[in-house]
Amino acid sequence: MSVSVTVISPQGEVCTMITKKYSEFLPGMQSAEELVARVDGLSRSVDLLRAGVENEVQRDLTVAVAEFTELKQQLEQDTLVLSILKKLQEFDTALKEYNTALLEKRYIEAAQQLEKARSSLKTLESRKGFELKILKALRTELTVQTQNMLYHLGEEWQKLAVWKLPPSKETIGPESVMHSELHLCTLPSKEEEIAGPPVASVLQAFAVLGELHTKLKTFGKLLLKYILKPLISYPFLQPFVEEQSDVVILKFKSEKPDLDHSSPVEVFDKIKFILEVLHKYLLNVPVEQCVEDKKECRVTLAELLGDMIWEELSDCLIQNCLVNSIPTNSSKLEQYIEVIKSTEEFEKALKKMQFLKGDTTDLLKYARNVNSHFANKKCQDVIVAARNLMTSEIHNTVKITPDSSVALPKLPDPGSGDHVKMQKTSKLPNEMVNLENDSKLSQYTFSLPTCRISASVEKLMELAYQTLLETTASTDQCCIQLFYSVRNIFQLFYDVVPTYHKENLQKLPQLAAIHHNNCMYIAHHLLTMGHQFRYRLTNILCDGAATFVDLVPGFRRLGMECFLAQMRVQKGEILERLSSARNFSNMDDEENYSAANKAIRQVLHQLKRLGKVWQDVLPVNVYCKAMGTLLNTALSEIVTRIVALEDISAEDADRLYSLCRIMVEEGPQVFTPLPEEDKNKKYQEEVPVYVQKWMMFKELMIILQANLQEIVDQWADGKGPLAAEFSPAEVKSLIRALFQNTERRAAALAKIK
Amino acid sequence: MDEDVLTTLKILIIGESGVGKSSLLLRFTDDTFDPELAATIGVDFKVKTISVDGNKAKLAIWDTAGQERFRTLTPSYYRGAQGVILVYDVTRRDTFVKLDNWLNELETYCTRNDIVKMLVGNKIDKENREVDRNEGLKFARKHSMLFIEASAKTCDGVQCAFEELVEKIIQTPGLWESESQNKGVKLSNKEEGHGGGACGGYCSML
Numbered sequence: 001m002s003v004s005v006t007v008i009s010p011q012g013e014v015c016t017m018i019t020k021k022y023s024e025f026l027p028g029m030q031s032a033e034e035l036v037a038r039v040d041g042l043s044r045s046v047d048l049l050r051a052g053v054e055n056e057v058q059r060d061l062t063v064a065v066a067e068f069t070e071l072k073q074q075l076e077q078d079t080l081v082l083s084i085l086k087k088l089q090e091f092d093t094a095l096k097e098y099n100t101a102l103l104e105k106r107y108i109e110a111a112q113q114l115e116k117a118r119s120s121l122k123t124l125e126s127r128k129g130f131e132l133k134i135l136k137a138l139r140t141e142l143t144v145q146t147q148n149m150l151y152h153l154g155e156e157w158q159k160l161a162v163w164k165l166p167p168s169k170e171t172i173g174p175e176s177v178m179h180s181e182l183h184l185c186t187l188p189s190k191e192e193e194i195a196g197p198p199v200a201s202v203l204q205a206f207a208v209l210g211e212l213h214t215k216l217k218t219f220g221k222l223l224l225k226y227i228l229k230p231l232i233s234y235p236f237l238q239p240f241v242e243e244q245s246d247v248v249i250l251k252f253k254s255e256k257p258d259l260d261h262s263s264p265v266e267v268f269d270k271i272k273f274i275l276e277v278l279h280k281y282l283l284n285v286p287v288e289q290c291v292e293d294k295k296e297c298r299v300t301l302a303e304l305l306g307d308m309i310w311e312e313l314s315d316c317l318i319q320n321c322l323v324n325s326i327p328t329n330s331s332k333l334e335q336y337i338e339v340i341k342s343t344e345e346f347e348k349a350l351k352k353m354q355f356l357k358g359d360t361t362d363l364l365k366y367a368r369n370v371n372s373h374f375a376n377k378k379c380q381d382v383i384v385a386a387r388n389l390m391t392s393e394i395h396n397t398v399k400i401t402p403d404s405s406v407a408l409p410k411l412p413d414p415g416s417g418d419h420v421k422m423q424k425t426s427k428l429p430n431e432m433v434n435l436e437n438d439s440k441l442s443q444y445t446f447s448l449p450t451c452r453i454s455a456s457v458e459k460l461m462e463l464a465y466q467t468l469l470e471t472t473a474s475t476d477q478c479c480i481q482l483f484y485s486v487r488n489i490f491q492l493f494y495d496v497v498p499t500y501h502k503e504n505l506q507k508l509p510q511l512a513a514i515h516h517n518n519c520m521y522i523a524h525h526l527l528t529m530g531h532q533f534r535y536r537l538t539n540i541l542c543d544g545a546a547t548f549v550d551l552v553p554g555f556r557r558l559g560m561e562c563f564l565a566q567m568r569v570q571k572g573e574i575l576e577r578l579s580s581a582r583n584f585s586n587m588d589d590e591e592n593y594s595a596a597n598k599a600i601r602q603v604l605h606q607l608k609r610l611g612k613v614w615q616d617v618l619p620v621n622v623y624c625k626a627m628g629t630l631l632n633t634a635l636s637e638i639v640t641r642i643v644a645l646e647d648i649s650a651e652d653a654d655r656l657y658s659l660c661r662i663m664v665e666e667g668p669q670v671f672t673p674l675p676e677e678d679k680n681k682k683y684q685e686e687v688p689v690y691v692q693k694w695m696m697f698k699e700l701m702i703i704l705q706a707n708l709q710e711i712v713d714q715w716a717d718g719k720g721p722l723a724a725e726f727s728p729a730e731v732k733s734l735i736r737a738l739f740q741n742t743e744r745r746a747a748a749l750a751k752i753k
Numbered sequence: 754m755d756e757d758v759l760t761t762l763k764i765l766i767i768g769e770s771g772v773g774k775s776s777l778l779l780r781f782t783d784d785t786f787d788p789e790l791a792a793t794i795g796v797d798f799k800v801k802t803i804s805v806d807g808n809k810a811k812l813a814i815w816d817t818a819g820q821e822r823f824r825t826l827t828p829s830y831y832r833g834a835q836g837v838i839l840v841y842d843v844t845r846r847d848t849f850v851k852l853d854n855w856l857n858e859l860e861t862y863c864t865r866n867d868i869v870k871m872l873v874g875n876k877i878d879k880e881n882r883e884v885d886r887n888e889g890l891k892f893a894r895k896h897s898m899l900f901i902e903a904s905a906k907t908c909d910g911v912q913c914a915f916e917e918l919v920e921k922i923i924q925t926p927g928l929w930e931s932e933s934q935n936k937g938v939k940l941s942n943k944e945e946g947h948g949g950g951a952c953g954g955y956c957s958m959l
Contacts, residue, residue: 686822688795695795713800716813717761719833721798 084124091120091138095145102149107156107205114149115208117142150211156202157215163222180226182250203301212304220309223278228313231270232320239270241277248281250274264325264339264367267317268346278305279353306355314362322366326373336370343367375478379485382467386489389456389463390496394504394511396455397617400521402447448524449619457518461525464489468529472536479537483546490522490551494558505562510613512566517618519559523552567626570610571633577602578634584641587655600659603634604666611670623673624683628690631667636693638663639700643730648704648737657704660697667691696725703734708748711735715752728752758802760929761811762922763833764915767855768840769848770819773875776905777840778816781915786906793818795826805920812919831862835928836869836918843874843902846883849892856896867928870898871918878904 098113121142124135162183206212227250231237242249279302325339343363350356366373464486471482497515504511530547537546581599582592607630614623642648642656668684688694699722703711714722715731722731731752739745766774775793779785782799797816802809815830817823839855841848852872859870872893874884886902893900899917903910922928 682822685794689823689825714798716763716800716811719761719763719813720800721796721815724829724832 084127087120087124088134088138091117091124094120095141098145098149102152107149107153107201108208110149111205111208114142114146117145146209149205150209153202153205153209153211157206160202161219163226165222165226180230180252182223182227183247213308216301216305217308220305223274224309224312224316227274228271228309229316229320231274232267232316235266237270239274248277250277264317264321265342267321268342271313271317272346272349275350275353275355278302279355302354303357306350306357310356317363318366322363323373323377326370326377336367340364340367340370371475371478375474375481378467378470378478379481382463382482382485383488383492385463386460386492387496389460390493391500392454392456394454394456394501394514394518397452397514398455398458399450399452399616400448400458400517401450402444448521449621451517451521451619451622452514452617453517453521454514457521460489460493461522464525464529468533472533483537487548487551490526490548490555493522494551494554498558498562506565506569509566509570509610510617512562513614513617516559516563516622519555519562523555523559526552526555563626567629570606570630573606574603574630574634575637577606578637578641581641583644584638584656584659585645586652587659588649588651593655596659597662600638600662604662604670607631607634607667607670611672615672616675618673620673620683624671624686624690627671628687628692631670631687632691632693635663635667635691635697639693639696642700642704643726643734645737646733648734653704653738657701660701660704664697664701695721699725700734703731703738708735708739708744712748712751717751718753757809758811759808759923761813762835762919762929764812764814764918765830765834765837766814766816766840767827767837767859768819769842769845769851769855770821772819772840772842772845772848773905774819774838774840775816777838777873777875777903777911777914778814780905780908780911782814784908788906792820793823795823796830803915803919805916805923808923810919810923812915827858828862831859832864834863834868835865836871836922837863838871838873838914838918839898840873840875841884841889842876843882843884843886843889844876844879849874849884849888852892865928867925869918869921869925869928870896871914871921872896872898872900873910873914874900874902876904876906877902877909878907 094113094117098110098117101107101110101113121135121138124138164181164183203212203215206215227239230252231239236254237252238254239250239252242251322339322343325336327336343366347356347361347364467482467486467489471479471486474482497518498505501511501515505515506512526548530549534546577599579599581596584596585592587593587596607627610630611627614626617623618626638660645652648656668687671683671687671690672680673683674680691697699714702714703722706714711722711731714720716723718728726734732749735745735749735752739748766778768774770792775790775797776786778797778799779787779790782801793816795818799814799816800811801814802811804810815834817827817830837859839852839859841852843849859868872889874886874889889902890900892898899921901910901914901917903914905911
């Protein structure tokens with residue numbers, strides 16, 4: 001119990017203690033809490049206050065900034081307006097000034113004022129995003145004024161330079177051109193002497209307005225079209241000047257309208273005259289006022305006009321005057337020095353008048369180059385002429401005989417010069433040198449045989465000779481050029497003719513023959529052509545370069561190939577026709593016989609037709625060779641077919657014989673090389689010479705009709721003609737086909753070996 | 754058929770145009786004469802069997818064209834010829850002068866060196882003789898040829914000309930023997946006198 005009391009006591013004590021402590025602490029705590037609450041309140045009010053202040057200040061600031069901006073914009077706008085107004089004022093002043101100036105006909109000033117106004121306006125318009133209605137109006141006004149000014153100037157200009165042109169617009173014939181006139185006002189009008197001569201002021205005003213160029217261009221065009229070009233083209237026009245009180249009139253009169261082309265000297269004089277007049281009355285005006293860029297400062301009108309028309313004028317002069325004046329033959333080349341001189345003077349005069357700038361020498365250059373122009377012109381002419389000849393019809397022919405010493409021009413005697421002496425070769429065939437030997441060569445030995453060639457080819461050869469003759473009198477350069485043109489003619493022929501006429505040459509045997517002749521003819525001339533001119537050409541060509549011999553084989557080949565191709569065609573046709581003869585077998589059958597007969601008739605007809613179209617065209621020997629070859633083709637084909645037959649009845653043999661007889665009788669008749677019927681007999685007799693298988697064919701015919709003994713006799717131990725044409729095997733085969741197997745046949749066969 | 758024939762001989766007749774080559778041949782083979790005989794074209798051929806000293810020989814006679822224009826054909830005819838008859842016209846000196854050319858051609862084309870040549874002066878029946886017999890003889894000797902003057906018209910010397918030529922050929926063994934031996938025919942020396950009087954023309958046995 002005690003313990004429990006004792007324990008309870010501390011407990012009480014502690015409890016008391018705690019309670020005491022707690023009561024002490026509590027008030028402290030309470031005061032602290034109050035304090036915190038107060039601080040919080042204070043801090044809140046501070047925050048409120050600050051926010052209030054900030055709000056207020058911010059608002060004021062914005063307002064101030066806005067105000068400032070507005071003011072600033074206002075200021076800017078005002079400045080701008082001011083400057084625009086200033087410009088507008090400038091523009092206005094300029095226009096006013098311009099108006100007064102225009103009224104007083106001070107054109108240059110007016111023009112300058114107008115330009116000033118224009119530049120003001122330009123400045124105004126250059127401001128972007130700033131569109132005033134007034135600007136549009138101003139622009140319109142400016143345009144109106146400019147046009148007005150130009151109109152006035154134009155009026156003045158038209159008074160100053162009056163054109164009277166031919167009415168018709170379409171064609172400018174020589175007649176209508178006659179009536180062109182140019183009136184130039186010379187004196188300044190009396191009322192105003194302010195701006196110097198009106199011409200100058202008007203033109204300068206144009207210059208200021210930038211219209212001078214177009215005006216002068218029009219003027220230049222008219223000048224070219226109605227005065228200068230006609231002067232170049234129509235030699236009979238003669239310009240002259242009529243001076244009246246205040247006007248100069250430029251007119252034409254006509255004289256001797258018979259010339260085709262006037263000489264450059266005359267044309268130069270006339271043009272110089274015109275330009276001098278223009279220079280004197282119109283163009284001697286410096287465009288002095290500087291317009292912006294300084295280059296134009298010292299430029300005279302003449303120079304401007306010159307710039308504009310010179311190119312066309314010089315072209316026209318070259319095309320219509322100088323080109324024509326280039327001589328077509330070399331002998332006149334010497335005289336051309338005059339033209340060169342006058343060209344030089346012409347250009348000098350033009351330069352003096354400042355029409356031309358110092359470095360332009362188009363005309364002179366052209367004229368000085370006369371040799372080359374001459375050669376070019378000549379060569380071009382020659383080639384063009386040659387080409388025309390080559391593309392013309394082949395079938396227009398001329399007959400060439402050994403007597404016709406064609407085309408050889410008479411050459412001047414070279415002995416006078418320092419060239420090596422040579423024999424005259426003007427007519428080759430007629431001046432044969434006698435050989436030591438008694439027997440002389442025929443004068444025709446080296447001649448081309450009689451035949452027909454195209455007329456165009458004869459002309460072509462003449463052209464070649466003429467051109468070569470021309471070279472003999474030419475300068476070196478020209479000579480070489482011409483010489484090679486002649487070679488080019490032949491090269492051209494080589495390439496052009498077979499291509500251009502290809503189809504006809506394949507299709508028409510006569511044309512093939514003529515072409516063959518043409519080629520041979522050309523080759524024939526090419527052989528000697530170089531030699532004939534050898535000592536007359538320039539030194540460069542003398543050293544063996546001047547030759548045509550290298551072209552000869554080509555030409556011969558060309559002619560030969562064409563003709564051989566034609567021969568192949570004909571041969572093919574003959575064989576084709578004979579192929580329908582049913583091998584000449586079983587001739588006792590009517591149908592077979594008539595087929596064979598027809599085939600033979602066809603062949604003969606074909607040969608006859610060929611003989612006709614080649615008649616008088618091919619040289620006789622070529623004709624006979626060609627016809628002989630074709631006839632030979634037919635005969636040898638027939639022989640081959642008959643020899644191959646295994647059985648020939650007596651009737652077969654008779655019919656074969658009669659078919660062969662047709663060939664032998666009518667074959668020679670297709671040989672008609674000459675148009676005179678009676679002269680052809682000779683060639684018909686010579687058929688065995690031209691037809692290789694002729695004898696063979698005859699032997700075959702003998703066999704078809706012979707008995708065994710006769711065949712053996714023809715064989716004659718291998719020494720008869722049968723043995724010369726046929727092999728033993730062939731003859732034996734024929735005997736077996738023709739004769740029945742008897743002892744006699746065996747005996748005969750035994751002799752064929 | 755002609756079994757008793759010793760050999761076949763190829764004889765060529767050459768000479769200028771118009772000297773009478775074809776006439777000589779016709780006279781010899783057919784015993785005819787045509788004064789208007791046309792010029793030969795190309796070549797003519799006849800066969801005739803002739804008997805000389807009992808030797809029968811068959812002659813294959815080639816009559817060539819004299820005209821210049823057919824000359825290109827002639828060279829081939831010379832091949833294998835054993836005898837040649839060279840004819841000129843005694844009334845035309847130019848035909849005699851041209852003989853040199855013919856000899857030259859013969860030399861050029863004939864295939865054997867020992868060919869027998871007979872010179873015949875034709876047309877002795879005519880009066881306007883231009884070439885003397887001695888001239889002909891001399892020329893023939895110079896070129897080692899047989900020589901005879903003849904007339905195809907009057908028959909003078911024609912037969913003789915051929916016979917002498919054949920005789921000479923046969924006497925020149927190398928000229929024909931080799932061929933005959935090749936044929937396998939043996940010949941004795943004693944065959945002359947055999948088969949004389951053969952038929953004049955060539956006769957068909959069929």
